[in-house]
Amino acid sequence: MKLNLRSVVLPPVLAIAFAALLCGLALLVSGANPLTAFGTMVAEVGEGTAAVDIINGGATYYLIALAVAIGFQMKLFNIGVEGQYRIAAVVAMIVGGAVTLPPGLHALVIMLVAIVAGALYAAIPALLKAYRGVSEVISTIMLNAISLGIVAFLLKPEMFGVLRANSLTTGELPESAHVPGISFGAAGTVFGLGLLSVVAGVGYWVLMNRTRFGFELRASGESATAATAGGVNAKRMIIAAMLLSGAVAGLTALPELLGRDHTFTQNFPQGYGFSGIAIALLGRNHAGGIAFGALLWAFLDRSALALDNIGVPKEIVTIMQGAIVLSVVVAYEIVRRMQLAAEQRKVGQQLGTTSPPDDAAAGGKDQPAATSAGGGAA
Amino acid sequence: MTTVISNPADGGAVPPAPRQSRKLPGWSKGLIWVAAVIAALSVASYMTGVAQLTATGTIQTALVLAIPILLAALGGLWAERAGVINIGLEGMMIMGTWGAAWAGYQWGPWVAVLAAAAFGAIGGLVHAVATVTFGVNHIVSGVAINLLGAGLTKYLSTLLFQPVSNNPRESPPVEKFDTYSMQPLSDWLADLENMQRVGLSDVAGVLRGLVTGISPLTMLALLLVPVSYLVLWRSRFGLRLRSCGENPTAAESLGVNVYLHKYFAVIISGALAGIGGAALLLTPGVHPGYLEGQTGGRGYIGLAAMIFGNWRPTGLLGGSALFGYADGLQLRSGGSTVMALFYAAVLVLFAGAVALVFMRKYFAAGITLLGAAVLYFIYWSVDEMPSQLSTYLPHMVTLVVLAVAAQRLRPPAANGDEYRRGRGH
DSSP states (O other), X not given: OOOOHHHHHHXXXXXXXXXXXXXXXXXXXXXXXXHHXXXXXXXXXXXXXXXXXXXXXXXXXXXXXXXXXXXXXXXXXXXXXXXXXXXXXXXXXXXXXXXXXXXXXXXXXXXXXXXXXXXXXXXXXXXXXHHHOOOHHHHHHHHHHHHHHHHHHHXXXXXXXXXXXXXXXXXXXXXXXXXXXXXXXXXXXXXXXXXXXXXXXXXHHHHHHHSHHHHHHHHHHHOHHHHHHTTOOHHHHHHHHHHHHHHHHHHTTHHHIIIIIOSOBTTOOOOHHHHHHHHHHHXXXXXXXXXXXXXXXXXHHHHGGGGGXXXXXXXXXXXXXXXXXXXXXXXXXXXXXXXXXXXXXHHHHHHTOOSOOOTHHHHTSOOOTTTSOOSOOO | OOSTTTOTTOTTOSOOOTTSOOOSOHHHHHHHHHHHHHHHHHHHHHHHOOGGGGOHHHHHXXXXXXXXXXHHHHXXXXXXXXXXXXXXXXXXXXXXXXXXXXXXXXXXXXHHHHHHHHHHHHHHHHHHIIIIISOOOHHHHHHHHHHHHHHHHHHHIIIIIHHHHSOTTBOOOOOOOOOBOOTTHHHHHHHHHHTOOTTHHHHHHHHHHHHSSBOHHHHHHHHHHHHHHHHHHHSHHHHHHHHHHHOHHHHHHTTOOHHHHHHHHHHHHHHHHHHHHHHHHHSTTSOSSOBTTOSTTHXXXXXXXXXXXXXOHHHHXXXXXXXXXXXXXXXXXXXXXXXXXXXXXXHHHHHHHHHXXXXXXXXXXXXXXXXXXXXXXHHHHOSSOOHHHHTTHHHHHHXXXXXXXXXXXXXXXXXXXXXXXXXXX
């Protein structure tokens, strides 16, 4: 797609304006001044450890959103990242607690185990999709639910669970597996493995834009039939994309677990997966866009805590997040149509006719991956 | 693959294989399946000594649990027959649950049902605006609606329920529906069940579960299945609606207003999912009011039940029954009973394999037999399924069933495609 000002600037501006309007309305309805509320949220960033919390949260969100984006690039909806990261976290922590290794190597082994576990759990929907034609949307939703059961089962005291402070955990990791952070004194500590998301982001960009695999992945997403005609093995691509997606998802929980918690507890936060899907949509599958989305998400999560002080339920942030996602996808669709119409006018002028040209001019255009109607899942 | 476990209780929904001569009408196939399943269950309950398999209580619980799934599945049917994939069922169901609680604690259960339908329909409207008018990818919009539904209800609960119930995650107690039993049939069946004759008592137990302690909402939901069938397959409006899901361009060329029909279908879909949420709340014997996270993914399971049912009313009824039964069984009696279900599955598979041998499909028969052997080995080696895992039995069943049956299913041809007026080729 040719980059021009309209296609780059307009959609996000439209989306943010619309989402802000919607949230402002919601705030007004609940009897709060929207300006005060937004002001409070922004001011919160300077308070205490908020800024570092946002960076830490953003790093986690970034990993899981990248995992989702890998699937999105070829129009695979890996809704299952939620289950994949939980399974990977539990398995990695259990293995990490069981082995004795020198510092450094220990954390590395834990990361490898998480990658493998995430990829293996993603292999189930991948194989079902490639060989049995099962929609990955439904199978991953089911596997998300089943993952809750598997985690609860593994955390049973008879299995690997250790009861600590009224909650089942995987037991404390030995010192050698801890990953030190970057301390900012009173402002908090940035997780050392937060760097992992930088590495993953660069890797993602290189993979998608500079390798044959990335090209084939994107080609399969744009047009599966054209890719097949060009010699891309569709089954292989489905399996590779899902496994890669699961592998990255497997890393999601590690910055938190190795940097701060050192144990996986029963009440480890749920729902990263669905945030990841939203952030990948928000970032339009671009490494940079996703980074912005992840930080925005983390900012909303963290600064919402300040809303309680001015009498606004902090749950309004979930509405904001939903509204932003919906606005973004709608805004890009509107702009895409505007561009299409403009292009058709231009072609019309060049051909010297005033009647709208046929669809050949429109059909050849590439479309944003996530908003164009994907071939049927479900 | 095997034809056996592909579609139990799915009367004639699967188009027959070309060379297979068709001797039986579709509905009789469904009856045979029902009879076979009940027979397998009664034999299994006799052989394993687990009476719970066909007990009235189990069937009653199964029915209660199946209704929300059934309504969500019907919602999915309406939307997808018009060509709109509706992953947002879960979000619409959550909104319905909240709406039912909010109206229910103030004005009683019937108003609650209406409010649930209205709240669900609002979710459907948002989905329709995004997918039909703006052409946003259906799954993307659905995911956003699920986020939005969960967020909105959390927010509204904090705002409106907390002052009354002192808990931001719960509503005040809601008045439930009364339940009715078909008398004297229910008592008569109870006598029969208590005689404890093999087979006879099992059938009586199952039937009694279906006619005892039924709430008006259950009756309404069951009634909506034939109603949906008649509207979608036997009316002019239904034909037009389905044509929007099969080939919108062709429908357009015949003068059908595709946008209008899609809007209508998706809004109805949301309303049905909303009523499904109300069913979760207003049936006696569950939580006294709204509880955050009450739906627990039932919208998704409804969608799976619909896919399992091959986008057909009878099929999704069977799918909902299966999920409701698996859920009800593990809820009432836990892990050991679930293993008895494995035994029943082995029997069904074995019978299926024999039938396949008669049909001279030896390869399919072999695979079926192998499946039966594996299941029997699991039954034999595991005493009790861990409760943590048996909770997710319906989900595992979904995966297995889809793996076996997905290639025999036929979704509406234009399901999930973007349609814009005047863009046909």
